[in-house]
Amino acid sequence: xxxxxxxxxxxxxxxxxxxxxxxxxxxxxxxxxxxxxxxxxxxxxxxxxxxxxxxxxxxxxxxxxxxxxxxxxxxxxxxxxxxxxxxxxxxxxxxxxxxxxxxxxxxxxxxxx
Amino acid sequence: xxxxxxxxxxxxxxxxxxxxxxxxxxxxxxxxxxxxxxxxxxxxxxxxxxxxxxxxxxxxxxxxxxxxxxxxxxxxxxxxxxxxxxxxxxxxxxxxxxxxxxxxxxxxxxxxxxxxxxxxxxxxxxxxxxxxxxxxxxxxxxxxxxxxxxxxxxxxxxxxxxxxxxxxxxxxxxxxxxxxxxxxxxxxxxxxxxxxxxxxxxxxxxxxxxxxxxxxxxxxxxxxxxxxxxxxxxxxxxxxxx
Ligand SMILES: Nc1nc2c(ncn2[C@@H]2O[C@H](COP(=O)(O)OP(=O)(O)OP(=O)(O)O)[C@@H](O)[C@H]2O)c(=O)[nH]1
Ligand SMILES: [Mg+2]
Ligand SMILES: [Zn+2]
Numbered sequence: 621x622x623x624x625x626x627x628x629x630x631x632x633x634x635x636x637x638x639x640x641x642x643x644x645x646x647x648x649x650x651x652x653x654x655x656x657x658x659x660x661x662x663x664x665x666x667x668x669x670x671x672x673x674x675x676x677x678x679x680x681x682x683x684x685x686x687x688x689x690x691x692x693x694x695x696x697x698x699x700x701x702x703x704x705x706x707x708x709x710x711x712x713x714x715x716x717x718x719x720x721x722x723x724x725x726x727x728x729x730x731x732x733x
Numbered sequence: 734x735x736x737x738x739x740x741x742x743x744x745x746x747x748x749x750x751x752x753x754x755x756x757x758x759x760x761x762x763x764x765x766x767x768x769x770x771x772x773x774x775x776x777x778x779x780x781x782x783x784x785x786x787x788x789x790x791x792x793x794x795x796x797x798x799x800x801x802x803x804x805x806x807x808x809x810x811x812x813x814x815x816x817x818x819x820x821x822x823x824x825x826x827x828x829x830x831x832x833x834x835x836x837x838x839x840x841x842x843x844x845x846x847x848x849x850x851x852x853x854x855x856x857x858x859x860x861x862x863x864x865x866x867x868x869x870x871x872x873x874x875x876x877x878x879x880x881x882x883x884x885x886x887x888x889x890x891x892x893x894x895x896x897x898x899x900x901x902x903x904x905x906x907x908x909x910x911x912x913x914x915x916x917x918x919x920x921x922x923x924x925x926x927x928x929x930x931x932x933x934x935x936x937x938x939x940x941x942x943x944x945x946x947x948x949x950x951x952x953x954x955x956x957x958x959x960x961x962x963x964x965x966x967x968x969x970x971x972x973x974x975x
Binding site: 621622624625626629630632633637641643647648651657658704705706715716724725726727728729730731732733 | 757758759760761762763764765766767768769770846847848849851879880881882883884908909912941942943944
């Protein structure tokens with residue numbers, strides 16, 4: 621359940637942004653969560669409901685864009701989807717591969733009033 | 734953008750129905766949820782680097798023997814090196830008490846509901862402990878094989894401890910932790926005769942997840958492997974001084 625502390629970090633970023641840009645209310649938060657980021661979207665939603673009470677994001681809609689894992693093989697250059705990061709290259713068997721997508725956890729955008 | 738029609742044009746007249754004005758602004762951010770922790774971690778790393786301190790982040794599931802190994806390690810170091818220990822647990826100061834009883838300065842961080850240490854908490858503990866230049870700093874994370882993995886503390890190395898009572902499949906089940914570590918201590922090897930633990934399979938799984946992982950077999954009980962572990966630590970500390 622480290623989703624709760626990720627949520628605290630998310631709120632800090634939002635409050636910080638609210639001060640900088642002078643908005644008072646967030647109506648939608650769009651997050652990108654990679655499928656290999658070790659984050660459970662359901663736990664994230666649960667943490668969001670509890671964590672945003674009495675904040676600028678109270679009642680906001682949470683959109684989670686789950687990005688699929690992708691790897692590039694350092695040996696043969698093949699780029700392909702992966703589900704676990706230590707999967708060997710489908711073409712030449714090389715492992716580990718370079719993970720090029722699917723590990724991010726970030727705020728993409730905020731819709732604000 | 735307009736919520737009612739989704740258009741990009743802010744200039745057209747408001748839609749007639751609905752309570753909201755229908756207008757909102759979209760702020761693009763692209764900011765990582767880990768950015769603040771990473772900034773504190775970078776600061777800790779600089780602090781350690783400037784002082785020639787070797788910092789190790791000990792991670793494992795609860796009860797693998799982190800504190801027992803630390804106590805045995807401190808006894809063997811017997812004051813030959815400056816040391817400091819940061820203890821992370823949700824509750825109690827029992828582990829810090831055990832470390833102090835072994836003669837080393839320790840600070841306990843209670844994370845409450847939190848299931849991992851973060852770099853900010855560790856910074857405060859380090860400032861309080863004020864380890865000497867060239868010290869060995871041991872950070873015992875909260876017992877949890879999942880949550881501490883993404884939180885960099887500014888350590889030089891993560892050391893994952895797996896005890897033989899936990900089952901050989903843990904590296905595959907919790908790959909993030911084994912991938913993030915540079916060393917695995919396979920602990921409680923004194924219990925191998927009593928458990929059906931497939932050591933060879935375990936090492937295969939660990940290397941599959943992390944081909945460059947070092948492995949040392951240890952027993953905090955019998956002392957087996959402790960000298961190899963201490964040699965591993967001292968070699969890395971010496972490499973910093975150069
Ligand atoms: N037989 C045997 N028992 C051990 C060994 N290392 C630790 N233990 C026992 O395992 C139990 C847990 O050890 P701890 O050192 O408290 O484990 P820990 O990883 O610090 O636990 P948490 O901090 O609660 O996550 C204790 O009862 C220890 O005596 C070992 O090498 N062999
Ligand atoms: Mg302990
Ligand atoms: Zn390949």
